[in-house]
Amino acid sequence: MASTPDAPAEVQRGLQDIVALESHITFIDGKRGRLLYEGYDIRDLAEHSTFEEVAYLLWYGRLPTAEQLRDLEQRLAQLRALPEPVGRLIDTLPAESNPMDILRTVVSTLPMFEPSETQPSPNSIGGALRLTAAIPTMIGRFQRRRSQLSPLKERPDLSHAKNLLYQITGREGSDLDARAMDVSLILHADHELNASTFAARVTASTLSDLYSSITSAVGTLKGPLHGGANERVMEMIDEIGTVDRAEEVVKAKLARHERIMGFGHRVYKVEDPRATILREWSRRVGESAGNLHAYDVLQKVVEVVHREKGLYPNVDLFSGSVYATLGIPRDLFTPIFAASRVAGWTAHVLEEYRDLRLIRPTARYVGPVDQTYVPLAERTA
Numbered sequence: 001m002a003s004t005p006d007a008p009a010e011v012q013r014g015l016q017d018i019v020a021l022e023s024h025i026t027f028i029d030g031k032r033g034r035l036l037y038e039g040y041d042i043r044d045l046a047e048h049s050t051f052e053e054v055a056y057l058l059w060y061g062r063l064p065t066a067e068q069l070r071d072l073e074q075r076l077a078q079l080r081a082l083p084e085p086v087g088r089l090i091d092t093l094p095a096e097s098n099p100m101d102i103l104r105t106v107v108s109t110l111p112m113f114e115p116s117e118t119q120p121s122p123n124s125i126g127g128a129l130r131l132t133a134a135i136p137t138m139i140g141r142f143q144r145r146r147s148q149l150s151p152l153k154e155r156p157d158l159s160h161a162k163n164l165l166y167q168i169t170g171r172e173g174s175d176l177d178a179r180a181m182d183v184s185l186i187l188h189a190d191h192e193l194n195a196s197t198f199a200a201r202v203t204a205s206t207l208s209d210l211y212s213s214i215t216s217a218v219g220t221l222k223g224p225l226h227g228g229a230n231e232r233v234m235e236m237i238d239e240i241g242t243v244d245r246a247e248e249v250v251k252a253k254l255a256r257h258e259r260i261m262g263f264g265h266r267v268y269k270v271e272d273p274r275a276t277i278l279r280e281w282s283r284r285v286g287e288s289a290g291n292l293h294a295y296d297v298l299q300k301v302v303e304v305v306h307r308e309k310g311l312y313p314n315v316d317l318f319s320g321s322v323y324a325t326l327g328i329p330r331d332l333f334t335p336i337f338a339a340s341r342v343a344g345w346t347a348h349v350l351e352e353y354r355d356l357r358l359i360r361p362t363a364r365y366v367g368p369v370d371q372t373y374v375p376l377a378e379r380t381a
């Protein structure tokens with residue numbers, strides 16, 4: 001038998017438990033269910049902060065003063081408009097497209113109209129601001145286009161969360177709705193070396209530009225094991241129908257070895273702290289809308305999945321029910337995730353530029369060696 005090339009003995013599938021780099025941004029304590037941005041507990045941020053303040057924290061590594069926050073809010077509000085050709089592009093792409101495909105395409109197109117932002121730069125947050133400001137407009141423009149409605153005018157007077165809601169629904173929404181969206185944006189803004197952030201950092205580590213890095217991240221977030229799970233949670237709620245059927249439906253799924261969306265996590269071994277906060281918001285917005293159906297069904301699902309499988313909810317379990325109650329179409333749930341995570345992605349790309357090291361792991365080769373090349377004419381099937 002042919003000898004195999006030298007190879008590392010251990011393979012960590014999915015890079016599980018591999019410490020790939022040092023980061024200053026986010027700390028996850030998976031055993032205790034804690035999540036910190038730059039040392040600040042996510043529970044405090046969800047209680048007292050805003051998405052804009054959290055974005056500042058992620059980009060600069062410290063909380064802003066009142067003046068610095070006002071300045072950032074104004075800059076974000078002024079950067080919302082899309083270049084005319086980019087808006088027209090959204091209007092010409094197929095209306096039935098997956099909104100994440102639209103987002104990926106448009107994010108990659110934007111720098112062609114803003115060439116000054118395309119150079120990798122560790123200290124410039126210009127591209128981060130621009131993308132964070134523009135993504136809600138991209139999502140909203142596509143939603144209007146496929147609903148055969150004309151684009152909305154920018155509203156620089158609205159907060160980031162209110163603007164996102166307005167862009168999607170055409171309504172400002174109540175203060176409670178806007179706060180629910182704001183909290184959800186805070187909770188999704190960063191999560192250490194998750195798959196899409198890793199994709200962004202891999203791209204940045206080649207000294208590629210910020211927009212290419214974020215394009216990689218958007219494509220990675222699209223997958224149902226990462227960003228797409230909350231949409232599937234809503235499908236499960238439909239399948240269950242009434243609360244009294246939850247046990248039977250969940251048990252049948254587990255018997256078929258199906259994954260229950262919104263449960264389990266690579267890092268958390270207890271309940272994801274983001275799920276705990278969103279559960280409460282799911283109840284609040286449900287009560288305000290006079291419809292607790294999704295919340296009630298999910299509470300029962302949590303009980304059954306924990307009893308049968310010992311799994312805890314992750315952030316995706318209750319986010320979908322919050323968004324659905326706010327009137328957001330299901331296929332925009334993942335784009336909303338992107339509208340928040342872009343703050344973290346860009347913070348990580350800037351961090352990567354500051355401490356650059358090409359990310360290039362190795363594979364253990366398990367294919368054949370020493371094969372004899374047979375000329376094409378002599379090959380048989």
Ligand code: CMC
Nearest residue numbers: 225226227229258259260261262263264265266314315316
């Ligand atoms: N439903 C049923 N079984 C599960 C689930 C689930 N949701 N999650 C994990 N398991 C089981 C899995 O079948 C395996 O069992 P066994 O050892 O008997 O084969 C065991 O738990 C370990 O699973 P794993 O796939 O090795 O664990 P992982 O760390 O690779 O999985 C995960 C993490 C998030 C991909 C997984 O829990 C999952 O598929 N969850 C459902 C999708 C989901 O909710 N995704 C959102 C993740 S949170 C948002 C984000 O960070 O993007």
